[in-house]
Amino acid sequence: MNVRAGVGDEVDHLWVRVGGGMEELPSGRRHGPADPGFPPPHGPWNELRVSGRLVGWAPPGRNGRAAARRAEEEGRRRERERRAHLLRRLGHKLRSSILALQESSRQAAFGQRGLWEEIYDQAQDVARRASALEAVALDPKDLARNVVLGAALTVAAQGAESTLPGDPVVRVPEPVLVEALGRAYDWMGGRGTAFAAERVGNWWRLDLRAAPERAPLPVPELGEPLVRLLVDSQLDGWLDVTRPECPAIYLPAG
Numbered sequence: 001m002n003v004r005a006g007v008g009d010e011v012d013h014l015w016v017r018v019g020g021g022m023e024e025l026p027s028g029r030r031h032g033p034a035d036p037g038f039p040p041p042h043g044p045w046n047e048l049r050v051s052g053r054l055v056g057w058a059p060p061g062r063n064g065r066a067a068a069r070r071a072e073e074e075g076r077r078r079e080r081e082r083r084a085h086l087l088r089r090l091g092h093k094l095r096s097s098i099l100a101l102q103e104s105s106r107q108a109a110f111g112q113r114g115l116w117e118e119i120y121d122q123a124q125d126v127a128r129r130a131s132a133l134e135a136v137a138l139d140p141k142d143l144a145r146n147v148v149l150g151a152a153l154t155v156a157a158q159g160a161e162s163t164l165p166g167d168p169v170v171r172v173p174e175p176v177l178v179e180a181l182g183r184a185y186d187w188m189g190g191r192g193t194a195f196a197a198e199r200v201g202n203w204w205r206l207d208l209r210a211a212p213e214r215a216p217l218p219v220p221e222l223g224e225p226l227v228r229l230l231v232d233s234q235l236d237g238w239l240d241v242t243r244p245e246c247p248a249i250y251l252p253a254g
């Protein structure tokens with residue numbers, strides 16, 4: 001993604017906060033989580049803050065108020081754009097699914113009874129895509145609170161294997177956490193997916209290992225793009241996909 005025209009050279013080589021992670025300008029490289037204890041590589045870097053919130057990192061000598069405001073604005077702009085892009089993609093996939101269901105229903109109405117099973121599957125597909133669209137479109141109203149990670153996993157990812165040390169607690173909106181874990185579970189292949197957790201500074205890192213029989217999702221947007229939006233934007237965490245078969249979700253510790 002290109003840097004917005006008019007920002008100028010002063011923004012080059014900044015890291016800006018996008019959700020709970022960082023992105024480098026102008027390269028778009030990701031780093032996270034957004035935490036003073038995790039500065040970007042190849043420093044030194046100085047923190048950029050607005051009202052006490054870490055909004056980016058800048059080279060020494062470029063950490064003034066103007067740079068902090070630019071980093072905040074650019075990070076929010078990127079977050080809005082990615083949400084809008086995912087909404088468009090999911091909306092397109094939903095419309096395609098509805099059209100297929102309508103055509104099957106029309107054919108069944110004219111005597112092709114063998115289509116009933118196919119119609120049922122298509123209706124389920126419409127429901128899944130509509131649910132994903134709703135998860136992206138709606139702004140969660142629940143406030144962050146302490147949630148036991150193991151209990152949320154039990155609800156969201158039945159059939160998963162999990163090895164959690166004690167009872168890790170994260171501070172997030174609980175309904176969004178359950179939604180994000182369920183989506184991550186499906187993305188990793190469902191039954192047979194393994195979760196492991198480790199405390200890293202002020203975060204719990206949840207490692208996901210894909211199921212042995214994992215197959216690609218029929219709608220790619222329901223995988224990494226949706227999980228990333230839920231984790232980064234709605235949970236203020238960070239999705240690390242450095243290892244595609246074993247991604248990690250960073251969540252604020254409670």
